[in-house]
Amino acid sequence: MSTLLEVRDLVAEYAAAGGNVVHAVSGVSFEVREGETLGLVGESGCGKSTTGKAVMQMPRPTSGSVVFDGVELTELRGEELRRVRPRLQMIFQDPISSLNPRRRVHDIVGEPLEIWRVGSQPGREAKITEVMEAVGLDPAVTGRRLPHQFSGGQCQRISIARALVLDPTLLICDEPVSALDVSVQAQILNLLEDMKARYRLTMIFIAHDLAVVKNVSDRVAVMYLGKLCEVATPDALYAAPAHHYTAALLASVPVADPSVRPGLVPDALRGEPPSPLDPPSGCRFRTRCPRAEERCAAEEPLLREQSPGHLVACHFPLGPTE
Amino acid sequence: MFGRARGAGDLETEVVETEPGTARMATAEASAGPLLVVDDLHVGFPTERGLVRAVDGVSFRLEHGRTLGVVGESGSGKTVLSRGVMGLLPPGAVRTGSVRFEGREIADLAPDALRDVWGAEIAMVFQDPMTSLNPVVRIGRQITEGLRHHLGMGKAEARETAVALLRSVGIPEPERRLEQYPFELSGGMRQRVTIAIAISCGPKLLLADEPTTALDVTVQAQILNLLEDKQRERFMAMVLVTHDLGVVAGRADHVAVMYAGKVVETAPTAELFAEVRMPYTEALLKSIPRTTDPSHTRLAAVGGRPPDLVDLPAGCRFAPRCPYAQPRCVAEEPPLRTDTGSGHAWACWFPVGTPEGDDALARNVRAERPQTLAAQA
Numbered sequence: 001m002s003t004l005l006e007v008r009d010l011v012a013e014y015a016a017a018g019g020n021v022v023h024a025v026s027g028v029s030f031e032v033r034e035g036e037t038l039g040l041v042g043e044s045g046c047g048k049s050t051t052g053k054a055v056m057q058m059p060r061p062t063s064g065s066v067v068f069d070g071v072e073l074t075e076l077r078g079e080e081l082r083r084v085r086p087r088l089q090m091i092f093q094d095p096i097s098s099l100n101p102r103r104r105v106h107d108i109v110g111e112p113l114e115i116w117r118v119g120s121q122p123g124r125e126a127k128i129t130e131v132m133e134a135v136g137l138d139p140a141v142t143g144r145r146l147p148h149q150f151s152g153g154q155c156q157r158i159s160i161a162r163a164l165v166l167d168p169t170l171l172i173c174d175e176p177v178s179a180l181d182v183s184v185q186a187q188i189l190n191l192l193e194d195m196k197a198r199y200r201l202t203m204i205f206i207a208h209d210l211a212v213v214k215n216v217s218d219r220v221a222v223m224y225l226g227k228l229c230e231v232a233t234p235d236a237l238y239a240a241p242a243h244h245y246t247a248a249l250l251a252s253v254p255v256a257d258p259s260v261r262p263g264l265v266p267d268a269l270r271g272e273p274p275s276p277l278d279p280p281s282g283c284r285f286r287t288r289c290p291r292a293e294e295r296c297a298a299e300e301p302l303l304r305e306q307s308p309g310h311l312v313a314c315h316f317p318l319g320p321t322e
Numbered sequence: 323m324f325g326r327a328r329g330a331g332d333l334e335t336e337v338v339e340t341e342p343g344t345a346r347m348a349t350a351e352a353s354a355g356p357l358l359v360v361d362d363l364h365v366g367f368p369t370e371r372g373l374v375r376a377v378d379g380v381s382f383r384l385e386h387g388r389t390l391g392v393v394g395e396s397g398s399g400k401t402v403l404s405r406g407v408m409g410l411l412p413p414g415a416v417r418t419g420s421v422r423f424e425g426r427e428i429a430d431l432a433p434d435a436l437r438d439v440w441g442a443e444i445a446m447v448f449q450d451p452m453t454s455l456n457p458v459v460r461i462g463r464q465i466t467e468g469l470r471h472h473l474g475m476g477k478a479e480a481r482e483t484a485v486a487l488l489r490s491v492g493i494p495e496p497e498r499r500l501e502q503y504p505f506e507l508s509g510g511m512r513q514r515v516t517i518a519i520a521i522s523c524g525p526k527l528l529l530a531d532e533p534t535t536a537l538d539v540t541v542q543a544q545i546l547n548l549l550e551d552k553q554r555e556r557f558m559a560m561v562l563v564t565h566d567l568g569v570v571a572g573r574a575d576h577v578a579v580m581y582a583g584k585v586v587e588t589a590p591t592a593e594l595f596a597e598v599r600m601p602y603t604e605a606l607l608k609s610i611p612r613t614t615d616p617s618h619t620r621l622a623a624v625g626g627r628p629p630d631l632v633d634l635p636a637g638c639r640f641a642p643r644c645p646y647a648q649p650r651c652v653a654e655e656p657p658l659r660t661d662t663g664s665g666h667a668w669a670c671w672f673p674v675g676t677p678e679g680d681d682a683l684a685r686n687v688r689a690e691r692p693q694t695l696a697a698q699a
Contacts, residue, residue, distance in 0.1 A: 043538035151627055157331040181395035181565065186609035188621035193618065208538065215619060234617040252543040254568030256610055258592045272510050272541060 001033040004202050005055065010064035013213045014048045020277050024050040026226040029303070032170070037196065037203040039234070041210055041219030043249075045276060046223040048206045051171045055083060055204070056088055066267060069169065086116060089163035093175035095155035099147040105132075106143030109161045116166065131161040134198060135191060153184035160191065164199060171196075177212060189215055210253055214238055219309075222246050225273055225284040228303055232310040242312040242319075245285045268279070283314070291316045353622050355425055357526055357559050358384040358407070363419035363429075365399075365406040372632040373416070376528070378401040378583035380419075386526065387557040391574030391591065393567055393606075397628055398580040400563045404529045407561070408446055408474045424528070442472040445520035447549075449532035451512035455504040461488075462500030465519050472523045487518040491548055510541035514548065521552050531563045546573060567606060571595060576665065577605045582628050582639040587657060589666035597675060599668035638670070646672045648681045 001206045012025040025047040032038045056062035057073050066073045071084060092098045099108055109132060113124045133140040135157040147155055156176060163171060173192065177185040193216060197202060207213050214234045215218055221231045222243065230243040241247040271288055274280055282300050286292040295315055303313040365377040377399040384390050387428035394400040405411055407421050409428065421429040428439060440446075448454040456464060465487060466480035475483065481500070488496035491514040504512055513533065520528055530549060534542035550573060553560050562574055570577050571591065578588040579600065587600035598604045608622035626643040629635055635642065643649040650671050660667035 007360060019647075043540065133619075153627070182567075182606060183395060183609045183624040184627070186611070186621035187625070189611065190621055190623055193620075210539070211613045213610040214613055215615070215621065216615050217617055238613050246539060252539045254542070254546075254566060254572060256567040256595070256607060256612070258571045258573045258595050260572060271510050273518065 001035060003031045004034040004069055005032040005204075005266075006065075007031070007051075008057060008065040008067075009248050010051065010054055010066065011062045012047070012054045016089050016277060023025040023276050023279055024056045025054060026279070027064070028223075028226075030221055030228065030231060032202055032204060034202055035200060036218040037205055037216055039203060039213035039220040039224060040206045041208065041220060042223035043273065045225070045273060047226040047276075048223050050210075051223070052090065052174050052204060052206050056090055056172060075076045086112070086138040086166040087169045088172065089166065089170070090172040090174060091156070091159045091163050091176050094179055095152055095159050095176075096147060098159055099155055101147055103146070104143065104151075105137070105145055105158055106139065107144075107197055108158060109314060110149070112162065112166045118166070127165060128261065134164070134195065135161045137161065139174075141225045151184070151299050153187060156188050157191065160195065164195060167199065168201070170204070172206070174206045175208065176205075177322075178209065185212070185285060192216060210216050210238075210249060222249070222252045224301065225279055226276060227284055228311075228313065229285065230310075230312045231303070236307075236310050240318075241312065242306050242317040243285075243314050244289045244291055244318065247318060248288075329570050356383045356387045357424060358561075359420070359422040360407060361420040363403070363406055363421065364417065365402050365411065367412075368414060368416065369632070374631045375583050376631060377406055378634075380580075380583075380585050382578060382585070382588070383440050384527070384561065385558055387553070388576065389553065389560045389562055389574045391559060391570030391577040392563045392580060393565065393570055393577060394580035395565055395606075395628065397631070399583040400565075401531055403580070404446070404531050404561055404563050408440070408444060408529055409433075410440075410446070419489040436577050438472075440643075441468045441520075441525065442523045442582075443525055444524070444527045444529065445525040447513075447516050447520050447528065447530045447533045450502060451509065451516045451536070454516055455512060457504055459503075461501065461502050461504065461515055465500075465515070465522060468519065468522050481523070484518075487522055488515070489691065491515075491552075492511040493518070493546070509537055510545065512568040513537060513541075513545055517545070517548060517552065521556065521558070524556060526558060528558055528560045529563070530560060532565070533562075533567075534569065535564070542569075546598075549573075567610060576583075579606070582634065583631060584639065584669065586640065587666075588658070590664060593664055593666050597666070599666070599675065599679075600640075600670050601644045601646045601672075601674055601679075604653075604674050605643075627680045646674070646679055647688060648672060648682050648685070649682070 008029045010025055010028045014022040014024060016022050028051055029290060031040065040051060042048045053059065053233040056067055058136065060074060068084065068088065073081065076084060091110045096168065106128060109126045110124060118124065129139045137157055147158065150158065177188050180188060188214065195201060205213060205216050219231060219232050220234050220237050222229045223246065224245050230237065230241065230246050237246065241250055274287055280287050281297055286296040301313045301315045306312045306317055326639050361381050363377055363380045368377050373432050375531040380403055382390065392403060406417055409431065411417060417429065419429065420427060421591040423443065462481065462484060462619050465484040469475045469483055472617045488499055493499055493511060493514050507515065533549065534545050537545060546569065549560065552558065562570060564570060566635060576588065577594045578585045579588065579602065580600050587594065587603045590635045598607065604623040609624055611621060624643055637652040637655050641647040644651065656669045656671045658667050658669040672679045
C-alpha cells in the first residue's frame, strides 16, 4: 500500500487571552496509507479534531508538513489549494448543525457539484441519486424535505452523501457517531464501512470512544495533550497497550458485562489532563503516570518502534507480558 | 405494602420475598418497607399535535441502599421518569400515578411542601454540571445553602461542613474552591461539586441523570467510583439513568430498560445480561461495539427509529423494528410480566431464548421478512 497522506511535525497553536498560547497540537507525525482507516482516539482537548482540521488546511497549521498524494498542502495558495479540496472531505459530530436548515436535502447533497460545475445537469442528477441511494436515503421521498424533518442518524446519512458526491479520496470523520444513540450509531458505522469499500476511500476516523475506533480502524493512534503516545494495529493496541495512558484509557471503558468489575482505574489516573496553555515538560502524561521518573520530566520520549508496526512514545513502556 | 392496588406494570411486588438476596434485605428493612414505590406513573406534555406520552405507565420499587439502573435511548422517557419521581416537571406537564417515598405519597405534594423533600430526602445530579450550578454564585454558597436551610447550620459550621464535603468528593484545596465560581473548575471537578451538594444533607435517595455523559472516559470512571463510594458510606439508594449499558452493567443491582415511555424489561443486573428476554434489550446489546471484538466486526444495527410518542402504535411499540415480530405483536400490546421468582420481567409475546421466540424468529427468517423498512424513511 502506498502512502496517501504524510503528516510531519504538525504544530497547531492558537492565541489565548492574556498573551497565552494554546498548544493544541505539538509536533504530530503519522502517515495514512491508501485504502486504510486510521483511527485517532483521545479525550477532549487532546488535539484530535485540531489535527483533522489542520490536515484539511482549515485553518492552516502553525508549522509542519502535510503531504497529500505527493502534494505539499501547506505550501498551496488560493486557487491551487481550492483545486485539491474536493479530494479531501470531512464529516462532523453534529449532523443537524452541519446542514443548512433552509435548503432541501436534494440541494444540500448536490451543492458541491454545482459549486464545482461537475458534469451536465442530467449527470449531476444521476450522481445525486446514486449517492443518496448508497447511504440508504430514498431520493424521491427525502430529496424534497428539509433537514429538520430528519432524525440525527438520517442527517448524518445526508452529510455522508454530501461528502461523497465529489468522489473524494480521503474522508475525515470527526466524531461522526458520538451524538447518536447506540442503535443508530451501529447503522452509521456499518454504512461508513460500506461506503469505504464501495468508493475506495481512505479515512481518518476521529473519536473518543475506544470501542468505536477499534471497530472501524486498520491502525489506531492515541493522542494525549497534543502529542501522539502510541500507534499500532487495533488488535495489538487493545490486547497489549505499551503506553501507560493507553492502558489507563482502556481500563476506564465501562463494559456491558456485569461480571467485569469496574473501577480498576489506576490511582495515578486520578486527576485530569493539564492545561494545553502550559503543558508539562518532557512527557506530557508524566503528571498522571504511575511509572513516571525524573527522566520523564527532563527528556521528551520520542515515538519509536517497539515492535514491527507498534510505535510508542514512552521511556518505560509496558512490556507485552505486563 | 400489600394494601395497594396492583398496576399492570408492577415490577417487583411480592418478588422480594422469593429472591434469596433481597429477601434478606427485605427482612432487615421490614420495619421501614421499600424506600421508593412508583406505581403506574404517567407523564405527558400537551403540544399542538397532541399529548406527548413521555412516560406511559411505569412502576418500580427501590429498597434502601440499592441501585436501580434505568437504560434507554433518547426519547425513551428515562429522564422524564426521574424528573417525574422528583416532581421536577415543567408547568403544563400532566402527571398521574403514585410516587411513595418511605410510605408517604409525594406525587400530590405542592412545590412548597416538596422543597423539604428536595435536597434533604431526595437529591439529584444532572448531566451537565455547568448548567446545574449557578454561574454567578461562588461554589461555597451553593454548598452551604442547603446545609443552612435543611439542617439549620450556622455560617461557620456550614462552611466547615462544606470544606469536609469537598474534600470527601476528592477536590484538592477545598478552602480555596469555596471562593471560586463554577467556570474556574474543569468539567470533572464541577461534577464533583454537584455530587457534594447532592449528598450534603444526607438524602436517602439520589437520582443521577446521565451523571457522566458529558465527561471523558477516565473522568467518568472516577465519578462513577465516587458515587458508588458515597452510596455505600451513606447507605443511600440511587436511580442511575443512562444510555450506556456499560455504565449500569457494573454499577446497578437491578436494571430497567425503557423504550418509548415504557419499561420493556427489568431484572437483577446479572440476570438481565445473561438471559435477555426482550428483543429490544438484545438489539441494544448487540449493536454496541466492544473493545474485545476484532476490528471491522459487522455490527448488528437495529433499523428504523422509535415511534412517535404522540401517535403510538396499538401493539408492542418495538414491533415495527423487531426481528421477532408476529401479527399478534402489532395487534395486542404485551404486558410486563414475569414467570420467575427473581424479579425478571419483560413485555414480549415472543421472548428471546424461549421456544415461542425461536419459532417467531425462524418464521421471519424463512419468510425473508426484512427486519425493518423504517431505515429507509
